Amino acid sequence: MNNYRLTNIYAKLKKLDEWLRNRLRYCFWHDWKKLERKRKNLIQAGIEQGQAYAWSRTRMGWWAVAQSPILKTTIALSILKRKGYEPTTDYINKQQTSIW
Numbered sequence: 001m002n003n004y005r006l007t008n009i010y011a012k013l014k015k016l017d018e019w020l021r022n023r024l025r026y027c028f029w030h031d032w033k034k035l036e037r038k039r040k041n042l043i044q045a046g047i048e049q050g051q052a053y054a055w056s057r058t059r060m061g062w063w064a065v066a067q068s069p070i071l072k073t074t075i076a077l078s079i080l081k082r083k084g085y086e087p088t089t090d091y092i093n094k095q096q097t098s099i100w
Contacts (some may be wrong), residue, residue, distance in 0.1 A: 010089065010092065017089060024080060026062055028075055029062050037055035039052050
């Protein structure tokens with residue numbers, strides 16, 4: 001019974017985690033605001049200049065950009081972890097191992 005509950009919660013946490021990462025990417029994009037700042041930050045994240053120029057001038061909305069390859073490739077999970085984000089699934093795994 002406990003195993004079933006954990007797997008059910010794990011799937012829901014994975015979905016929540018995905019939404020949280022998108023929200024954080026949205027906040028990054030929103031914080032950059034100006035086109036030049038977006039371009040410079042994309043270049044700093046490892047995108048080539050021409051691609052960064054095109055992506056910084058996209059006409060997509062902020063939430064659409066957060067879910068697109070524009071930010072999924074530049075602001076990856078490793079970058080979010082460096083900034084202090086801990087995925088909920090990692091947190092649950094730590095809690096389970098400390099109990100046993």
